[in-house]
Amino acid sequence: MSDTVTLYTYFRSSCSARLRIALHLKNIPFNPVFINLLRDEQSSEAHRAINPSGTVPALVVQNSSGTSVTITQSLAALEYLDETFPQTPKILPNDAESRALVRTLAQIIGCDIQPVTNLRILKRVAPLGADRTVWSKDLIEDGLRAYETIVAKSAGKFSVGDQITLADICLIPAAWGAERVGVDLTAFPVTNGIVQRLENEEAVRLGHWKTQPDTPEELRV
Ligand SMILES: N[C@@H](CCC(=O)N[C@@H](CS)C(=O)NCC(=O)O)C(=O)O
The missing domain is CATH 3.40.30.10 (Glutaredoxin)
Known part of the structure; x- marks a missing residue:
């Protein structure tokens, strides 16, 4: 079983x-x-x-x-x-150096960007006078600048070499969130190229926010 x-x-x-x-x-x-x-x-x-x-x-x-x-x-x-x-396909590389690199990229998104742009934070900053969209856009751009600098040296087809890793799995949903608040991904050309290639992957299409059973009808593709 x-x-x-x-x-x-x-x-x-x-x-x-x-x-x-x-x-x-x-x-x-x-x-x-x-x-x-x-x-x-x-x-x-x-x-x-x-x-x-x-x-x-x-x-x-x-x-x-x-x-x-x-x-x-x-x-x-x-x-x-x-x-x-x-x-199953591995999302962490075998060698320690590449693993550290993949985790670094994943944590730029998972620890530096997502927590400060999360719903519960947006709910708290709005009453303090912050514009939720401006707040998110600034913080996402900060994180993507760091991501871009690193992937400029490590990218192949994806963020670290030619296999999809943990880094890419964190990147693509962050890119969807970035576009939602008006981040121009073309300002991050290496990252944007990776995002475009990821969008063509079957697993990404199946996991996309637009295709889930709980996606409201009007947002579906
Ligand atoms: N560090 C957690 C973050 C989880 C998290 O913040 N999830 C968001 C959605 S992406 C959430 O549930 N937000 C609800 C809220 O802020 O009330 C993880 O990586 O799982």
């Missing part, structure tokens, strides 16, 4: 998109559970019992012996998938 994988997800969530893309890339079937962030379902008691952070995603893997693991941080969940589904 194979593992049963459940993903708590929201179509617009970039952190959820990371997991959706990785699961599709690795051909791991999963059951989605939809948590609507606009209805604040992430803060419900029921959801917090699964993810005490009150966020998505949460990844639950139940293995054949009946034990289950719940992972409530997307980067930890992505690495867990890489370690426990070894027969």
Whole structure:
């Protein structure tokens, strides 16, 4: 019997998109559970019992012996998938130097950009007079400048060489968020080239915010 994988997800969530893309890339079937962030379902008691952070995603893997693991941080969940589904395409390179580089890029997005542009932060800065769009755009551009400087040296077809890595899996949903607030991705030409190539990948199309079962009809393609 194979593992049963459940993903708590929201179509617009970039952190959820990371997991959706990785699961599709690795051909791991999963059951989605939809948590609507606009209805604040992430803060419900029921959801917090699964993810005490009150966020998505949460990844639950139940293995054949009946034990289950719940992972409530997307980067930890992505690495867990890489370690426990070894027969699937790897998203972390074998050598330590490349792994550090991939993690550095992933963390520019996962630690420097996403947390300060997250919904709960936007909800707090708006009453202080900050324009949510300007706030997000500035911070995303700061992060992308750093990303661009690094990938200018490391990129092949994707961010580090020619294979899709953890870095790319974090980059593409961040690019969707960047476009949403008016960031001109052509100002980051190497990164933009990687984004364009990623958009053609099947796993990215399947994980895209526009194609999810919980994507509202009017936003679907
Ligand atoms: N560090 C966490 C961040 C999770 C996170 O902030 N998720 C967002 C969606 S991308 C969320 O659930 N936001 C809900 C909120 O801010 O209330 C991770 O990587 O999983």
